[in-house]
Amino acid sequence: MIFSQVLVKWYAANKRILPWRETGNPYYIWVSEVILQQTRVAQGIDYYIRFINTFPTVYDLAHADIDRVLKVWQGLGYYTRARNMHATAKEIVDNHKGAFPRTYQELIKLKGIGDYTASAIAAFAFGEAVAAVDGNVYRIFARLFGIDTPIDTQKGKLELKVIANSMLDRENPGVYNQAIMDFGGTVCTPKRPNCFSCPVMEICSAFRNRKVDQYPVKSKTIKKTERYLTYIIPQKGSQTYIAKRVNDDIWKSLYEFPLIETDRQMEVDEIVETDNWAKLFEGKAVDVLYFSSPKKYLLSHQRIFARFVVVRMDEESQLLKEKFSAINLSEIHNYSTSRLIEGFLAAEPVEKYFKKSTKD
CATH class of the missing domain: 3.90.79.10 (Nucleoside Triphosphate Pyrophosphohydrolase)
Structure with missing residues (x-):
């Protein structure tokens, strides 16, 4: 069983229809990825549409007053995301003539764009063969391979990122990355995963050992x-x-x-x-x-x-x-x-x- 092929086939039959998947525009993809970092997909759709309608280009966002940006963002929380987006838009307009860099290595140099977002833009907009690794991906591979290294440690993140890139469909990185996001959002969920509808159930270490609820492993609980x-x-x-x-x-x-x-x-x-x-x-x-x-x-x-x-x-x-x-x-x-x-x-x-x- 080749994991990437099974996953892409599953995605073809089960993918969610989402507005940011109908475009290769890196600006739209960037906006959607930042919104979805701390927001459920169902909630994020309306905010994405409102944001894009208000700031349809990176120029519109860069030239907007920060108070206007925060007002449009209101309700999403984690306002640092909006402030960083505004700063990044200015950097793209001022230093890159309004054009997004086309590779992961160049994208990650932008202020406010981290590893996951740079990977997502590179894969979805420009077809670069790079794995976009977020909490969904950590959870899926921790369960699939029974990884006991805590995912909230640098060692755990590095170990799972190496695995994620080794499992990548290099011919269709954009489709594969979308597939694994949907898979983590609808099947291999954090709580009450739908294991019996999982296409890779038979090779999943956590399922075979009845330890699905024990993965991914975390080293500590942050006290509020x-x-x-x-x-x-x-x-x-x-x-x-x-x-x-x-x-x-x-x-x-x-x-x-x-x-x-x-x-x-x-x-x-x-x-x-x-x-x-x-x-x-x-x-x-x-x-x-x-x-x-x-x-x-x-x-x-x-x-x-x-x-x-x-x-x-x-x-x-x-x-x-x-x-x-x-x-x-x-x-x-x-x-x-x-x-x-x-x-x-x-x-x-x-x-x-x-x-x-x-x-x-």
Whole structure:
């Protein structure tokens, strides 16, 4: 049994119809691969179409304002991807006259394009015989060959990359790489794999030894850091206040309300006694109108517990004037915010605490 031939035959009968597979345009392929790095295929389709419609060429992306890029990206999370794409687009336009390099070795030199993405573009757009190795591929070959080396180690990744390139269909690298992605996404899945519909079941070491659920092996489980955030939503007439996050932390370059972070979850009577509350309002009178229940939000390595406080004030503090922008609450959808804030505003009718703007 030749694995690549069996896989390509399986793919011909079972492939998913996806918009980025109808093109050899390296820009479209790049956009799709970056979106799919941390996003399920079913969810990614609409975001891909929206992104391509908004920025149809690498020139459009390179010349766009970063706030516009982040707004279009909103909802996908992992915003570093969008910032890196914007920087890479500028590099391609400025240094390569808008043309993508045609080989893996040249593509990987671009900022923000790593091993997998460079391999995918080289194989799908330019037909280079290189294996695009991601989590799907690690999982498939770890199970197929019973590889006990942890995949979250450099040794494990190198071992599986060598195997992946040895199994590659060098005559049809683009089709083969698409096939193995679909196979990992629909058959050899992380949980509850469809082993009895697998075309290579009879040669799979993990299946023969009834150890499918034990592969791939990982050396450690990353403990999530817990963070406690309280967002202050100031209300002054129809207006509130937001600022862009500029520190190297989660949600960089996204907009948010004034934030107080504490080392534990606090009630409203505790929050108003903190130094950060005093700095924010500088002793000016405010009325607490609303205090939300805790909202739990999970990131890859962090567990966020967030609460939201709506406060009415008659006079803005100097800090709010200098560090924040006053906007009508109804206009917040024009700004890129985290999914945490977006979800809260969609679920909670905080607008009832604000006067209706004459613009509305």
